[in-house]
Amino acid sequence: MQVNLHNFVLNYKYMLTDIHPKLPMRDKAKTRSFYISQLGFKEFGSADFDGYLMVERDSIQIHFFEFKGLDPKENYGQVYIRTNDIDALYRELKKKDVACSPLEHKPWMQREFSLLDPDNNLLTFGQNVF
Numbered sequence: 001m002q003v004n005l006h007n008f009v010l011n012y013k014y015m016l017t018d019i020h021p022k023l024p025m026r027d028k029a030k031t032r033s034f035y036i037s038q039l040g041f042k043e044f045g046s047a048d049f050d051g052y053l054m055v056e057r058d059s060i061q062i063h064f065f066e067f068k069g070l071d072p073k074e075n076y077g078q079v080y081i082r083t084n085d086i087d088a089l090y091r092e093l094k095k096k097d098v099a100c101s102p103l104e105h106k107p108w109m110q111r112e113f114s115l116l117d118p119d120n121n122l123l124t125f126g127q128n129v130f
Contacts (some may be wrong), residue, residue: 077121086127
């Protein structure tokens with residue numbers, strides 16, 4: 001079988017493969033501590049970049065950039081994170097005394113809860129319920 005490289009190149013479709021949101025942080029040590037100790041993330045990468053932090057848990061990463069002048073009351077950073085077991089995640093965070101909204105069924109067929117990190121970045125966790 002002969003492959004027509006020209007047709008392959010013309011019909012090639014690229015795809016997006018990941019997303020790593022970047023959120024503001026005022027204090028790298030506090031942000032690192034919250035995400036690692038409270039939310040179960042681990043630091044990603046082997047380098048400690050000045051003013052930048054990368055954390056991961058399972059197959060997601062969140063990146064943070066230093067913004068010392070951030071007013072948390074004016075921060076509208078938000079991330080929606082899907083999980084395959086919203087109940088287990090909610091129980092895990094409640095056992096660690098993480099302040100979370102109630103776990104609720106939403107009209108858009110999701111079970112969700114939210115929390116705010118130390119800089120008022122809103123993290124909403126959700127799972128499909130159909």
